[in-house]
Amino acid sequence: MSITTGIATGGTPDRAEAMGAVTPARAAGGAAAVGFSGVTRSYGAVRVVHGLDLEIAAGETVALLGRNGAGKSTTINMLLGLLPPSSGTVRLFGGEPEAAVRAGKVGAMLQDGQPIPRVTVRELITFVAATYPRPMDADEALELAGLGEFAGRRVDRLSGGQAQRVRFAVALAGNPELLVLDEPTAALDVEARRAFWRSMRAYARRGNTILFSTHYLEEADDHADRIVVIDGGRVVADGSGEAIKRRAGGSLVSFDLAGAPTEPLPGLPGVSSVEIRGDRALLRTADSDATVLALAGLGLVRRLEVAPAGLEDAFLALTASSTKEIA
Template identity: 50%
Template sequence: MTTTTAVSLRDVTKNFGDVEAVRGIDLDIEPGEVVAFLGPNGAGKTTTIDMLLGLSQPTSGAVEVMGLSPRDAIARGLVSAVMQTGGLLKDLTVRETVAYVGSLFATTESVDEVLARAGITQLAGRKVGKCSGGEQQRLRFALALLPDPALLLLDEPTTGMDVEGRRAFWGEIREDASRGRTVLFATHYLEEADQYADRIILVSNGRVVADGTGSQVKALASGRTVRATWAGADVERLTALGGVDSVEVRGDTVHVHAKDTDAVARFLLGETDARDLEITARGLEEAFLNLTGVQQ
């Protein structure tokens, strides 16, 4: 009981009619971790977050937050969330919104403190409807800070923020995490996941397809691509080369994905009549698409 797991998902599935949004996720997140939930739209990120918040029930499996059911954890102010859009009343001022939500918890941070932490003290008297998208997002962040939650869930948290706001926001989040707050954020920005998370969980089609540090996840899809013009390419010899992952032939062009592209280049130029060589690094973007199988 002393080392309560922050998030525990056991074989969780969620169906909406015939659609299987989540197809069996097993997951443990320890206190103080900053975890990115990375995946394309429709991967099941938001559905999973909804279940962690008790907004929807899993079709099967068990969900626990701080060792409690999600609704219990929310009743105690242990978990809060920053949602993507909506969720605010336009006719309230920023301060009123924070005071309203804050009054609902048994114990809360002061209104002034969360306004300061979210960097919107100067907006306190403004109507929410007159705030920009980024300012509204900071207000949602302020609301999420109110109960001083042990677990903070963020669904695409920096949507609508400018570069500066984004940096300040993540600075604040890292600061929190260093004091023991667990943070789980959903994103489809690769750099954001890589830059700010200790751990990246890659989800696709309702399943976890990779789970590790940023460099581990990237290594899964490391390598470069050699493209060359080679009529009558000998696919068998290419594949036999060390470190070659795959070979594709499109007409007279051959694409070779390999870890050791130098060896492939040497072979192509030295031992065949291939020409017009091009070597490109496979970006994180492509690695991501590869792992999540979006291309197919």
């Protein structure tokens, strides 16, 4: 078992910064939970993953964020040993993915996995748990997944959202050190989604490593210590939600032009783009303080507003120009 310290043992400044908010427990020393190095994957002539490098330390909660077709599921399938990489290596806890899976260190919720019919929820979870060396108590897994009251119900008689929780319970049942969730909230309503994230965080606090994929930007920002944005099979950004927003042009500054000339605006400090909507100017800036001071110098402060760029904007900015390496 890994020793959890709650102290950052490494990583980039961005990652260390992200640590404060979510208090992940991190393993002291030892191999990384997940390591991709130079991984590519092609289907025939189509290359889906291009030279992916990614390391996840034990205890981290990482979101794999990308659009549909960005290579998220292919990445996850390679991570789980379900799909061999065309080149490069994938390591889990320092060894082959298959070895980590056989040792019961991995639990996963696959995107296209449906629970099997004609068994009750409890029978299914008890069975899965028994295949692992150090499983969770079945009742605990059911409770954590919010299935307590459905334990005796047949899996094929559950609603879509309930079935999704069964898949979560299947992933949890073995008490795995690494939990992999491929688009875990796709079929859940708002209430169930909230409950799901609560459970996931509780599981992360026990010192486990979690990797989840999503195309919900807010989910990645709210629930992960670190966001890895992939697009076109490459990592295009890697860091905390804050850092990613900043990289994509942190804030939006807007004000009324009131007839002032727009020519000097693109040259102001920090400004990366300028948009004019009627009489209003919208500046995207990496350094809103410097931009606002410069605007004040020009007297352009009528109805001035500074707003953080949404993660949505950041995401679009990052993935629109995926050829440009930002990470």
